[in-house]
Amino acid sequence: MNDFPARVVVDLGAVRQNVRSLAAHAPTAQVMTVVKADAYGHGLVPCALAALEGGATWLGTAQVSEALHLRRAGVTGARVLTWLYAPGAPLREAVEADVDVSVAAPWALDELVAAARAAGRPARVHLKVDTGLSRNGLVPAQLDGVLAAALAAQAEGVLEVVGVWSHLAYADDPGHPSVRAQAAVFTDAVAAVERAGARLEVRHLANSAATLTAPDLHWDLVRPGIAAYGISPVPQVGGPERFGLVPAMTFEARLATVKPVPAGAGVSYGHEYTTPADTVLGVVPVGYADGVPRHASGRSGALGGPLQVGGRRLGVAGRVCMDQVVVDLGAGAREVAGDRVVLWGPGTDGGPTAQDWADVAGTIAYELVTRVGARVPREYVDTDAAHGRARDVPSVVAASVGGGR
Ligand SMILES: *Cc1c(COP(=O)(O)O)cnc(C)c1O
Numbered sequence: 001m002n003d004f005p006a007r008v009v010v011d012l013g014a015v016r017q018n019v020r021s022l023a024a025h026a027p028t029a030q031v032m033t034v035v036k037a038d039a040y041g042h043g044l045v046p047c048a049l050a051a052l053e054g055g056a057t058w059l060g061t062a063q064v065s066e067a068l069h070l071r072r073a074g075v076t077g078a079r080v081l082t083w084l085y086a087p088g089a090p091l092r093e094a095v096e097a098d099v100d101v102s103v104a105a106p107w108a109l110d111e112l113v114a115a116a117r118a119a120g121r122p123a124r125v126h127l128k129v130d131t132g133l134s135r136n137g138l139v140p141a142q143l144d145g146v147l148a149a150a151l152a153a154q155a156e157g158v159l160e161v162v163g164v165w166s167h168l169a170y171a172d173d174p175g176h177p178s179v180r181a182q183a184a185v186f187t188d189a190v191a192a193v194e195r196a197g198a199r200l201e202v203r204h205l206a207n208s209a210a211t212l213t214a215p216d217l218h219w220d221l222v223r224p225g226i227a228a229y230g231i232s233p234v235p236q237v238g239g240p241e242r243f244g245l246v247p248a249m250t251f252e253a254r255l256a257t258v259k260p261v262p263a264g265a266g267v268s269y270g271h272e273y274t275t276p277a278d279t280v281l282g283v284v285p286v287g288y289a290d291g292v293p294r295h296a297s298g299r300s301g302a303l304g305g306p307l308q309v310g311g312r313r314l315g316v317a318g319r320v321c322m323d324q325v326v327v328d329l330g331a332g333a334r335e336v337a338g339d340r341v342v343l344w345g346p347g348t349d350g351g352p353t354a355q356d357w358a359d360v361a362g363t364i365a366y367e368l369v370t371r372v373g374a375r376v377p378r379e380y381v382d383t384d385a386a387h388g389r390a391r392d393v394p395s396v397v398a399a400s401v402g403g404g405r
Contacts, residue, residue: 006253012050013384014248019054021244032058034225071097091115104128126163131185171209208233250345256285268318280333291372293361308342
């Protein structure tokens with residue numbers, strides 16, 4: 001066992017079940033589970049395998065290194081798409097590893113063609129179209145030229161244009177007019193590519209939010225990320241339970257110290273919190289280096305905050321430090337050093353969620369789960385009794401420090 005006084009526990013059964021729910025929301029599309037950024041902080045390889053067990057047939061990574069990591073770890077039973085790289089990226093290795101590659105710039109097509117020639121096998125290409133996000137993607141003025149070059153290379157047997165895809169700017173605001181506008185541009189781009197003679201296997205536009213709220217945008221493939229980990233992409237519309245999702249990550253710690261202090265004690269750097277009465281303070285040994293957002297400092301008041309201690313919900317007392325936060329347990333507190341503190345978890349028992357921290361810190365839950373520090377050990381459990389490994393208590397199936405990264 002690791003002696004670090006905190007851990008992240010990832011429920012692979014929840015990931016599997018969330019992917020099942022997403023597949024049920026998109027019955028006419030394939031599911032690509034996005035596993036970039038170490039599966040949103042949940043562990044790349046274990047989550048990829050759970051997603052495939054839940055019905056995903058594709059995996060999506062931003063960086064090429066993430067896609068190669070999957071293949072090297074033996075994840076071969078799925079298509080993998082990678083989409084974000086700079087000149088000089090290991091595209092030959094990607095082609096050799098049977099990874100589909102997105103092309104979002106003329107230079108990228110040139111490098112991919114060279115990589116496929118070097119690999120001696122055709123590359124599978126998804127043309128990324130900028131339909132209004134103005135981020136990564138071919139603008140209309142670039143699309144014709146890149147498409148012509150790609151189809152010429154295809155005629156030579158060097159590559160296959162298998163996909164056209166894009167990404168939405170406002171999917172988390174269902175009904176925003178830009179969503180319809182981007183969808184229209186996308187429809188036109190798909191038609192242009194097909195008119196030019198490409199036989200497309202997958203046309204894809206929908207992230208988690210569009211998967212759950214915009215069935216007409218599912219096309220052939222949906223690309224949910226955050227929802228696979230059980231977090232609602234549209235918290236203002238509904239929490240995870242509304243969509244059949246359960247947060248997969250629990251972040252918990254053990255109290256390091258518990259001690260009485262008098263009224264009027266200034267707490268943590270800058271004394272932003274002062275004890276209103278004689279009380280008991282606890283030290284939770286995780287701080288901003290571990291992913292506790294510093295913007296949560298003192299924001300939540302002493303009661304009703306995002307920490308769960310002994311069945312109570314408490315806020316951060318004073319500033320979040322690098323390695324620790326202080327919690328005001330109140331006079332007469334019964335906690336002792338070593339007791340469990342939940343920062344975030346599934347929330348199904350009234351406990352806090354990553355969304356609660358996001359609300360307190362003024363950010364999104366994506367940022368919370370992706371930024372748990374490397375020194376926090378990750379463990380995996382599987383509560384999915386239906387998966388054929390039924391058991392009474394969740395058992396640890398793997399444990400490592402900073403596993404999967
Ligand atoms: C991250 C990402 C996704 C997944 O987005 P979620 O909001 O997490 O579902 C889908 N497509 C692209 C291009 C992405 O970068």
